[in-house]
Amino acid sequence: MANESIRLLVIEDNPGDAALIGEMIGDISEIRVEMMHVTRLAAGLEALEKYGMDAVLLDLGLPDSYGINTLHKFQEQSGHVPIVVMTGLNDKLVAVQAIKAGAQDYLVKGRIDSELLEHSLRYAIERKRIEEALIESQAELRRSKEELEKNAAKLDALNKNLEEANASKDKFFSIVAHDLRSPFSALLGFTEYLSQNIDELDKEEIKDFAYRVHASLKRIFRLVDNLLQWSTLQSGRMEFSPVNFCLNILIKEVLDIYQVNAARKRINLNFEFDSDYDVYADKNMTDTVLRNLLSNALKFTYPDGRVTISLHNDTDNVVVAVSDTGTGISEEDKAKLFRIEENVSKAGTDKEKGTGLGLILVKDFVERNGGRIWVESQPGKGSTFKFTLKKKAR
Numbered sequence: 001m002a003n004e005s006i007r008l009l010v011i012e013d014n015p016g017d018a019a020l021i022g023e024m025i026g027d028i029s030e031i032r033v034e035m036m037h038v039t040r041l042a043a044g045l046e047a048l049e050k051y052g053m054d055a056v057l058l059d060l061g062l063p064d065s066y067g068i069n070t071l072h073k074f075q076e077q078s079g080h081v082p083i084v085v086m087t088g089l090n091d092k093l094v095a096v097q098a099i100k101a102g103a104q105d106y107l108v109k110g111r112i113d114s115e116l117l118e119h120s121l122r123y124a125i126e127r128k129r130i131e132e133a134l135i136e137s138q139a140e141l142r143r144s145k146e147e148l149e150k151n152a153a154k155l156d157a158l159n160k161n162l163e164e165a166n167a168s169k170d171k172f173f174s175i176v177a178h179d180l181r182s183p184f185s186a187l188l189g190f191t192e193y194l195s196q197n198i199d200e201l202d203k204e205e206i207k208d209f210a211y212r213v214h215a216s217l218k219r220i221f222r223l224v225d226n227l228l229q230w231s232t233l234q235s236g237r238m239e240f241s242p243v244n245f246c247l248n249i250l251i252k253e254v255l256d257i258y259q260v261n262a263a264r265k266r267i268n269l270n271f272e273f274d275s276d277y278d279v280y281a282d283k284n285m286t287d288t289v290l291r292n293l294l295s296n297a298l299k300f301t302y303p304d305g306r307v308t309i310s311l312h313n314d315t316d317n318v319v320v321a322v323s324d325t326g327t328g329i330s331e332e333d334k335a336k337l338f339r340i341e342e343n344v345s346k347a348g349t350d351k352e353k354g355t356g357l358g359l360i361l362v363k364d365f366v367e368r369n370g371g372r373i374w375v376e377s378q379p380g381k382g383s384t385f386k387f388t389l390k391k392k393a394r
Helices: 015-027 041-051 068-078 092-101 114-139 145-179 181-200 203-234 247-257 259-264 283-299 358-368
Strands: 005-011 032-038 055-059 083-087 105-108 242-246 268-272 278-282 306-314 317-324 373-377 383-390
Touching: 005 015, 005 041, 005 114, 015 032, 015 114, 032 041, 041 055, 041 068, 055 068, 055 114, 068 083, 068 092, 083 092, 083 114, 092 105, 105 114, 114 145, 181 203, 242 247, 247 259, 247 268, 247 283, 247 306, 247 317, 259 268, 259 283, 278 283, 278 383, 283 306, 283 317, 283 358, 283 383, 358 373, 358 383
Parallel strands: 005 032, 005 055, 055 083, 083 105, 268 306
Antiparallel strands: 242 278, 306 317, 317 383, 373 383
C-alpha cells in the first residue's frame, strides 16, 4: 500500500476528536488519505452511497445511534467497506463485540497516534481484501482446495495478528498508565514533603529522601528507555547493525555497572568462561539483553546470594547463561514470561518494582539477532535464563 491513496470516511460527532484525527492523518507519510467528516450515522450512510469510500472510521456513540447497534445499522447498508470502530476508554467490551460482529479493528479515543492510525487503516483494508478473496474463492468451486486453504490460513494469521496487536496495545497502555504513574506519584509526594519540611529534617532524613527520589527516577528512566526501544522495534524504525565483537569484554563492562547494586544487597557477582568468545550480533541490542537479565537476577536474588553469568560453546552459537539463587519461577509463570499480553511483573526480594517490558524486549532483541531464549527454574531454587548468539562471522 506504499504511496497508495485511500478515501476515508470519519463518522464522529465530537469536533475536537475529529480535528485531532485530521491532524494525525496529516502526519501520515506512507499513504495519502483523503478524509471526509460527518457527525451522524445517517449522514455517513448518505456520503458512502454518494461518494464511495475505501475505509470508515466509525464512532459508536453518535447522536442518532449508540453502541454496537451503530455498527449493525452501518453494516446493513455499507456493503464491503472495511470499518474501524472508535470507543471510549471504558468500552473495551463493546470494542471486542464489534470485532466479533465484523469490524476490522478498533481504536480507543485518547490513545491514538498517527502511527497507530496508519497501521489500523492498512490492516483493516488488507484484512477486508483477504476476507473478500476467501468468500469469492468459496463461491467459485472451480478453485483448488489448496488455494482455499491458503486464503483461510492467511485470514487465520491476520486474525491472530489482530489479537496479538490488540493485546500489545492494551499491555502498552497499561504499562504507561500504571507503571509510569506510580513512580511519578512517589516523586511528587517526596518532593512535596521535602519542600514543606526541609528546615525540620535532619541530615539522615534528607539523605533517605534523596535515596528514594533517586530510586524512583531510576525506575522511570528504565521504564521510558524500555518503552522507547520496544516501540521503535515494533514500528520497524530500529536500526539493526550486527558486527563482530568480543562478548567477554561486553559482559565485564555490564558487570561493572551493576557492582554497586549487587553490593547493596550483598550479592556476589561471578563471570565464568573457558575462552574468549567473539560473536556476530548487534552490540547495543546485546548490551540491553544483558542489562535486563542481570538486573532481573539481582532483583529476585536474596541478600548474600549469588548471580553468575557463564559462557558455553554450542557448535555455531555461543550460549549465554544468567543464573541466580533467587526466588525461582513457577511453571505457570514461565509460560507467560515472554508474552506481552500477560502480566507477570512482581516485586523483588527487596520490594524492587519492574517495568513489565524487560523480558519482552529481551526476547525481541535475541530473536532479531537470530538467537533463541529460554528459562530453567524452580520455585525457591533460583532461575537460569539462557540465550544464544551467533559466533563471529568468518
